Structure formats: C-alpha cells, structure tokens
Amino acid sequence: MGGSLNLDEIVADVAREIQPHRGEGLVADYIPPLARVDPRRFGMAIITCDGQVAETGDSWMPFSIQSISKVFTLALALEKLGDELWTRVGREPSGSRFNSIVQLEAERGVPRNPFINAGAIVVTDAVLAGRRPDEAIGEIRDFLRKLAANDTIDVDKEVATQEAATGFRNFSLAYFMRGFENLKAPVEDALVTYFNQCALRITCQQLARAGLFLANGGVDPITGERIVSTEHARRINAIMLTCGHYDASGEFAFEVGLPGKSGVGGGILTIVPGRAAVAVWSPGLNAVGNSQVGTLALEKLVQRTGWSIF
Amino acid sequence: MGGSLNLDEIVADVAREIQPHRGEGLVADYIPPLARVDPRRFGMAIITCDGQVAETGDSWMPFSIQSISKVFTLALALEKLGDELWTRVGREPSGSRFNSIVQLEAERGVPRNPFINAGAIVVTDAVLAGRRPDEAIGEIRDFLRKLAANDTIDVDKEVATQEAATGFRNFSLAYFMRGFENLKAPVEDALVTYFNQCALRITCQQLARAGLFLANGGVDPITGERIVSTEHARRINAIMLTCGHYDASGEFAFEVGLPGKSGVGGGILTIVPGRAAVAVWSPGLNAVGNSQVGTLALEKLVQRTGWSIF
Amino acid sequence: MGGSLNLDEIVADVAREIQPHRGEGLVADYIPPLARVDPRRFGMAIITCDGQVAETGDSWMPFSIQSISKVFTLALALEKLGDELWTRVGREPSGSRFNSIVQLEAERGVPRNPFINAGAIVVTDAVLAGRRPDEAIGEIRDFLRKLAANDTIDVDKEVATQEAATGFRNFSLAYFMRGFENLKAPVEDALVTYFNQCALRITCQQLARAGLFLANGGVDPITGERIVSTEHARRINAIMLTCGHYDASGEFAFEVGLPGKSGVGGGILTIVPGRAAVAVWSPGLNAVGNSQVGTLALEKLVQRTGWSIF
C-alpha cells in the first residue's frame, strides 16, 4: 500500500501545510544547548519497507534524540534479558507525568513502563549489565549507527554533561529505585549512561532508517538482518502506542493513530506497521512536551496516507 | 483482506485450541445472577465489513454486557455533545484501577477516560441529559437493538437491581463528581441508568454486529447508515486500544493488538479497523478482570489472521 | 492555678484586644443559614473545674456547632464500643484535607481519625448502632443537654436539611466506606444522623460547660458524675490536640497549645487539662477553615494565663 502512494508529493504537501505553523510551541530551555535551537526548524523523513524514501525540510540536520533513545535501549534490553525485563519494569500506561515518583512508591520501585523516565533508567541499567558506562554508551551508539547505517551518529557531550548537572529528578528516581534494589549499577553509572544515550544526535533520515525494523516485524527490511524477535517488535510497538507520548498518549493514538515516541528535543519517531517508519523534527513543544509542529505534520501525513491503524 | 481468509476454518481452529482451557478463570461473583453462569461457556462471532459471518460455540447465548456497554453510550454521547463531552471526561489511560477515586480528587471530579467507572457514569449522565432514566435506558437499548438488527435485546432487571443494591463504590464515585458539579442528574437517576445499561443481555452474534460500524469509519457497512462521524469512530477505537482493558490495556495491545472493550460478564468486543468486528464470551475472568479464555481466543485469532495492528 | 487568676479581667482584656479584628475572616457560605450569620459576632466563655465562670461578648448566643459535635459523639461511641471503635477508625493525624478520600482508598475504608469527616461518619454510625436516626439524634442532643445542663439545646432543622441536600462529598465518603463494610447503617441513615448532629445550636456558655468533663479526667467536676473513663478523656484530648484543626492542627498546637476542636460555624472548644474548658465563637474563618478571631482570642487568653501545655 505504501508503494501505491506518491510519497514525495504527500511529503511536499505536508510541508506546505505546516508552513504557517513553523516556530509554534516552546523550545525546551532547561539546558542551554537545547534552548538555543532555532524554533523554526522542521524536517520529516519517511522510509518504506521496500526502501522508498521521501523527505523534506531539515531532514538532514542532527538534533538531540532525547527520549526517543528509549525505544532503542528497550530493543537492546529485551534482546539481552527477554521477559525477565518485565519483572523490573511494567508495560502499562502510567496515567502520571513522565517524571512522577508517586507511582514508584506505591509499586515499590517498579516503574509502570519503559518510557517514563524511571522505567527508561531501569532499561538502561539492564543494558549496562554491570559494565563500565563507556562500554554501554558505545554499545547503544553503535546499535543506532548500525540501524541507521551511518557511522557519524554520536553523543553531544555538552548536552550529556549539562543533563547530568541539572537532572536532579532523575537522580531522585534512580536512588529511589536503588533503595528497592531495582537498579543494579551505582546510580552515577546508570545515569551517566542514560544522559549520554539521551544526548545522541541524529537526523530525521537516520532516525526513520533506524526505526524501520519495527515496521517489519523486527527484521531490517533493507539488509534482511533480524534485529529483535517478532514478538519483541510487536511489544515495542504496543508500548509506543499506549505509552509513547506521556500524558498525551491517548491523544496521539487518536490524532495520528500510530505507534510513536517523542523526545524533548522536538523529534518524533513513528512506526507504520508493515509499511514504513517516519521521523519528524521541529523543536517547539506543546503543553505536554511533544513537538507541536511535528505532531501536526504527522496528522496531515496520516490524513493523506490513511495510515492510521484505527 | 478479511475476504481472503477462510474465517470458518480459522474460527473452528481457535475453538479447538482453547478447548482445554474452558472453565479457566474466576466468574464474577459479586451478585448471584453473574455468579451462577456456567464457567465453561465459550462463544465467538466474527462479522466482516463485507457481511461475512463466522461463529462458534455459545455465540447464540445471551450474556451480561456489563462494561462493553460503555462503548455504545460513548458513541451516543459523542453524537449528542460532540467535543463538549471532553470537558467532562478525559481521553487518556488512567494507570489506576477501574474504580479508583484517587485520580478524581486530584483532577477535581473529571475522570481520566470514558471506560473507567467514573468516566462511564459521566457519559451516561450526558446521554441522560436531564430526562427520566426510563427514557435514556430505552434509548440505549434501542440503539443496541438497531445496531445489532435484533429487537430482543433487553435489560436483565434482576442484574440491574442487584448492581444498584451493592454498587456502593459507584455511588461514591457519582456523589464525588456531583460535588464537583460534573454530574448533572441526581445521582440516583444517573446510576439507575448506568446499572441498567450494564445489565443489557446480548449474544456474541449481536455484539459483533452492533460494533461493526466502528470497523468501518462510523458507517454500518451492511445498511450503509452512518452511526457516528468518522472522527468519532476513530476516537472510540483509539480509546478502546489505550483504555479498554483497565490495568491490562497495554498487555491487550501487545497480545491482541486491536481496539477492544471487555466486561465483567466475560464478554469482549474487538474491532479490526477496516475489516471486521469480533465478539467473544467466556465468563471466567483473569486477575485483572478480563475474560481469560476470551482473551486467549482473540490471541489465537490474531495469530492466524495477522489482524494485529502492530 | 485557674483559681489564682482573675479570669473576668483576663477575658475583658482579650475582648478588648480582639476588638479591632472583629469581622475578619470569611463566613462559611455553602448553605444560606450559615452564610447569613453576622461576621462581627464574637463570644467567649470559660468555666473552671472549680465552677468559676467568665464570659464576654456574644457568649449567650447560639451558633451552629458543626464539627465540634464530633468530640461529643466520639465520647458516646467510645463508651459504647470501647477499644473496638479503633478497628474502624484510626487515631493519627491525617496530613490531608478534612474531606479527602485518597487516604480512604489506600487504607481500605478506615479513616485516619475521628475528626476528619469520614472518621466522624463512622463514629456516628457507631452511635447509631442499628437504631433509627431519630433515636440516635435524640441521644446525641440529650447528651449535650445533660453535659451543658441546658434543655434548650436543639437541632436547627433548616441547617440539617440543607447540609443533606448539598453534602455530596459526605455521601461519597459514606458510600466509599459502605463498600468496605465499615459503615453498618444504610448511608442515608448514618448521614441524616450526622447532618443533624452537626446542626445542633449551642452557645459558648453551654459549650464550655459541656466540655468541662474533658478537663477533669472524664468526670463532670460540678455534678461529680463520671461521663467517660479517665483513659477515654485522655484519649479524646490527645486526638483534639493532634487532629482537632484539620490542616492547621500543628499550628494550633503551637499558637494555643491546648486540645481543641473547631467547627465551620466559627466555634472552637478548647480544653485546659486539670483546669478549665473554654469556648469561643466568631463566624469568620481563616484559610484552613478555623475561626480567625476565635483562634486569635485563644492565643491572647493563653498568653495571659500561661495555660499552654508547652
């Protein structure tokens, strides 16, 4: 079905439609390197399972991956630990803000899902698996490089350092879970890995390419390599749909109707099961912390392609 | 795609596979008329958008619709109030148990979504719209009769009465919202309507038929009649996927991967967007209150049909 | 020590000092009969264990007893049930607002203490003990009449009726506890009793006299009659000190330093263990719902008498 659409034309239409909205939303400003990004940036890239590519705008420009990295560490952790991972983190929507600690107390240190911060820190700890942070950071970066078929992807050390210097809530969450023995590594090690993974820089082109295996049952359709099991791919997609957009996951399910994961850097990765992966980027965020123009662009795309799963 | 599958054969296979599991789970026992249902009952019915029907087991046998009724009152309320409904009830997963009151206090009487009890009571109040309960109960029943093309669907008055006599938590939720003026009708009126809607008896055949418009963008594909707007159909499906199974909505999204709504009577309505509606019924419930064998049957069905949206 | 003070002079001084503050605070306005009370009213009455009386201002004027009634129903319930009462209600500060339902959910229908609304409803239910509401209301009224040595004390039926018509939150709390079987009577019976007890009208003179047994180890020092056991008197005083003023119990313990219980009608009953009982009334409430000028008057009184227990 992806093949029968003229994606170049559709993408061009989407870009035209969102044009008047460029610059809307508020750029994350809790650390300077995020705050100084030009709010008018907008990029979109689509890659289909049969290798078709369509893109527009700043799709070539690297941005801070932030929470979208949680999708990839989840894939790594699932392959390492299998279902054992689910003893340490749940798979249900949280109904709370991304950094809430209330649920953690009631559920004795087990976060509700891998996409709220506490859950992502546990997943990172599972990837870390007792190693030095450098090794885990290298593994995560290399995983993304391989998936994106691009060796230039790297950590923005300024972002990583500044996240670490200001991420008090994440330290609080991590120590809280450590108190329940749901963090195996020292808090400092788990968090330096986490902050580095969130500080990876990636372009829309690279991100769509990197997520494509999730649209194809866990197998990279271009190389034919199996990245995760079919079951794990399905699991990750289900979690993206139900938990991928914090307090607005239900809203995104309605407006876009596809598994997706947003990041505070303004990026969104969206999976069209069986068809394609889509990455958008625009740094202005809406009230719940998702890219405002990015979300709008995905709505326009879905209207034109009929890709909503509903 | 639904047309290319041999649904009769698939349904027969599913029935064979779940055979050793019949009787598993615990039948709801909080009121006698639910408690005395035979736990070994199992039925399944599929109806496709092009009118193909496949069924098995006790698909002809009426059971208590319970929370699945929330899907239909939501459709009615959305058509009546439109987006104004969303000022009174949210659209996000709750992350709490179906009858929790904690979130209601924090969010000043506005329930998180239409499928937790508090939200469903607000939706019923919106359908009631100042009328006498009998009128609203009649409207809801007639809506189901029309959708299912079956005039025998009716309320089990014994169930309705006993729910009312024991539903203290629902009274608590309703009075709580009344205190925030998010219930317009007197509590007694809203709840008698609610308890009657939950006490409707329906078969798998009727339920699948009644839900078919949700698989077809809001238009009943058999009669061609528009039931709700395309947007509302999409909205309802999105809410079913993210919030349809209480604390196990994420799990259902993974295992089945389709919008669905379960009821404590053991029924589940599942929508295959663009293709079909499926109803299963088996009264034994799993730990989170969803039909155990029914869920299993849907998993088997999805494995065979590839209907998961992920 | 009470005897060596010139209480008439002290009370006159207090009245003079609070004079510029009369009218401060906001009169409760959730029902008309409370809303129309003159905010400039102020009365104070002291009665010592050796029978000395001092009073000022509107100490002769009846006002709505409201939550102060909880002290007297607690005394009744403790004498009826003894320590069994503590299986149904706790004795610790709640740390939450007086009408919060959150703690009730976490602690399965057992309220934290007898002075938050939920706890007081349980206590009233214990006094009711399966009888008709009229009997229990009569018993509570007669108990107060006996303690105050005044047969004119009675329920303001207008207040009772209007509380019942608007007390949605109390209905919610009561149904919630009924769901946990921590309310034995039908909700309507427990609440009509509760609303009537809160609607009793009493003067400062009567209230101080009625509370005097708590200053004297459970024995009315004027008549010599034992009202409650020494242990129960001590228990009630301890609960008044730690829980008597909602969110401002700690503040009252500091500012006044005596066991006390306030009501939304503007009254406060304060116990000076071993010495006296004090009642003040001024209808304007501060931000946490306690009489603003009444609290100020008690502070002045304690400064002059040195009666703070700290």
Added chain:
Amino acid sequence: MGGSLNLDEIVADVAREIQPHRGEGLVADYIPPLARVDPRRFGMAIITCDGQVAETGDSWMPFSIQSISKVFTLALALEKLGDELWTRVGREPSGSRFNSIVQLEAERGVPRNPFINAGAIVVTDAVLAGRRPDEAIGEIRDFLRKLAANDTIDVDKEVATQEAATGFRNFSLAYFMRGFENLKAPVEDALVTYFNQCALRITCQQLARAGLFLANGGVDPITGERIVSTEHARRINAIMLTCGHYDASGEFAFEVGLPGKSGVGGGILTIVPGRAAVAVWSPGLNAVGNSQVGTLALEKLVQRTGWSIF
C-alpha cells in the same frame, strides 16, 4: 511539682516494672553497627529544671542518637533563620511514613515537617548554610556538647559511613528537593552532614541534660543561658508532640502525653514542660519504629508522676 515527687523511687519502680519486657522489639538491622547492639539494654535518666537527677540501668551508656538529633538541628536552624525556615519546611503532621516521597511531589518539594526525613534534611541544609560539611558537623556536635555539658559526645564514623552507603531513599528525597531548589547545598554535602548528625553517640544522662532547655522556655535552667527564644522552644515542643513519632505520634500523645522524639537507635527524648527532660533508651523497636520498652517505661513514668499534659 517535679520537686515534690521522689524521682529516685519512681525511676526504680519503672525499671522494676519494665524488667520482664527487656529484649522485646526488634533492633534496627539495616547497618551492622546498629544491628549488633544488645537488645536487652535499657536506660533512663530524668533531670528536672531545679537540677534534680534520677536515673537507672544503662543511662551511662552511649547509643546512636539518630533522629533525635533532628530536635537539636531544628533549634539551631530556627535561631539562624527564624521564621524564614517555615518557607522551606512545614509544621504539620504528615500522615505518611517517615520516608514517603508522595507528599513531596504534591507539595512541590516542601516537606510537611522537620521530623520526617525530608524535612530534617532541609533543616540540616539550613544549618549548613553554604559551609563545608565539617564545619556544620562540628557546630552540631559542639551544640550538643554544650547543652549536655559534656565534651566527649562525638560522631560514630562507622555509623555515618554506613548510613551514607545505604541511604538511597535519603538521597532520593534530597535530589527531589534539590530539583525544586529547596536544597541549597550539593546533595552530597547536605547528606554527609545529615548522616553524621544522626551518628552522634550520646547517653541518656547527656540527652536529658541536652534537652532540658526545652522544658524551661528555651533557657537552660542550670546555667541560665538562653538557648532559643521562648517562642522557638514552644514551637519545637508543639512539633515534637504532633510529629515526633512518625505514624504513631497520635498514639504517643495518648499513651505518654508529652512532647517527644524517638530515634531508630532506640532512644527517646521527652520534654515535661516547666518541669523536666527525660531520656530513655532500649534498642528494640516496635512496629512503627519507636523503642518498645522505652515507650513502655515512659508510660509507667507518666502514670506515676501525672506528667501527661492531658
């Protein structure tokens, strides 16, 4: 009144009465130096405002002061900051466990009172006031030495180190508050100070002596030196009564009826306003974390002396 009692005899009676209970309760075992304390230890010391001393058992034996230190840092912080302190920490009972983080989230990083862990960390941060931890630790130690008139009081470095190595929840609380900018010092500095203050070793004799100023309006009655203002002494006493024993503050108010503060090392400091200070120590803890035999001894003491404020 303290003078008219034969305290030596009373203390001997109390010791005799608790004799069969020695060894009851569970010794804190989260770090080895606490776990290896002999559970049968018991000591008590009373000092009256007129200098009378009575003691029994292991009153000469140093134990870990733990949370009782919070009383003294509160005195220091109040003298330093005055009422400004109350913008950073509340003065009301928490209704939650001593280490709960739930309330902190709802109230944006402001702990409910100075005696729950979060509140005590804020108070320590206020004492620290931007200095190096060593200076603050020295100041706290010297304050206790002066109050106890004993220069041997010192920190048990083994306890301090092990608390720091295992105190994940305290790190979580501290980082949480740091995220709300309610901690001025780096978390490590605030906590090393906190862990050292809790690791001070003190005897019952020294502790009763050190707390005596709180029984005398803020002035040490032996030396005549003013330690804190009368108002601050009253404030501290009020907080000890309403918040001094975690989840059992209401129970302690009833059973003992005096301001008190317990520590997980098994000590309890109790103030008899206007009369005396009492310290007990017995390492076995009851279910809520207060010394079991120590609490019993205080009950016996109060029964004999009539010192309950109720």
